[in-house]
Amino acid sequence: MGYKFDFSVVWDRAPELLLASLGTLGLALAGMAVALVIGIFGVAARTSKVRAVRAPAVAFVEIVRNTPFLVQIFFIYFALPLMGIRLNPTLTAIIALGINGGAYAIEIIRGGVESINKGQIEAGLALGLHKGEVFRKIVLKPALRAIYPSLTSQFVMLTLTTSVCTSIAAYELTSAAQIIESDTFRSFEVYFSVTVMYLVISSLMMGLFTIISRIYFNYPTR
Known part of the structure; x- marks a missing residue:
């Protein structure tokens, strides 16, 4: 095997990769916000x-x-202009990320909502709370606490899904890697480095979600 590894090409283009990583994080966080609302x-x-009301959601x-x-x-980018x-x-x-993540979030959150004891809902209504207050205070927060690990795992998957957005020339880590690889022809070095960067991004996201869970849901520290 005569191939000589040369990671200097990655080091020289590191600012581009770091900037593209911010692009990936930006797309992921914005997509998560849209997905959570949906x-x-x-x-x-x-x-x-x-x-x-139920049939369109299903x-x-x-x-x-x-x-x-x-x-x-592709449908949103190429078909909607027609x-x-x-x-x-x-x-x-x-x-696209928000819609995709939102569909999965609906089913995850629904599982949490349906786990709430109906007696608690009836008690809230009996105390004079409006249905919106009952949903927000009695149903939604306990449900989110119950399904938080599953929801955050889905959001980490959504972060990694941003790599597909290179197909429409959205600026993120994979698109920057493709440009650098085409300029240097150092496929192993570029994509190995990008793999490591995705692992770091995923770890940072999980760390952020852990901090949020301890602050908002009072999850115990492991």
């Missing part, structure tokens, strides 16, 4: 007793969860 409002619709979840993310982002809706790559990536 998840909260979606679960309210998903559990509604009104069929006209259809949304099934369509998104049973189609590839790549097809979803209807006069044109979005730049960054906004397209955020919306």
Whole structure:
């Protein structure tokens, strides 16, 4: 084997990779925010007793969860302009990530909501709380506490899914790696380094979620 490793090309382009990592984090955090909003409002619709409200939510979840993310982002970026809706790559990536993550968040949060004892809900209503207050104070927070580990794991997966956004030229880590690799032809060095960077990003995200859980949900320190 005559291949000689040369990581100097990665070191020389390190500022580009670090900046692209921030792009990845930006897409991931924005996508998570959109996904969480969709998840909260979606679960309210998903559990509604009104069929006209529940049916679209069920259809949304099934369509998104049973189609590839790549097809979803291509549809938003390439098909919607035919209807006069044109979005730049960054906004397209955020919306696609939010929609994809939101569909999974709806089902995860629904599982937590359905685990809440109905007696607690009835007690809240008996105390004179509005349905919105009951959902927010008695249902949502305990439900989020119960499903927090599953939800954060899904959000870490969403962070890694940002790599697919390079397919529409969104600026993130994989797209920067492709540019550097095409300039240097050092595939092993570039993608090995990017693999390590994704591992670091995932670890940082999990650390952030752990801190949030200890502050907001009073999870014990391991």
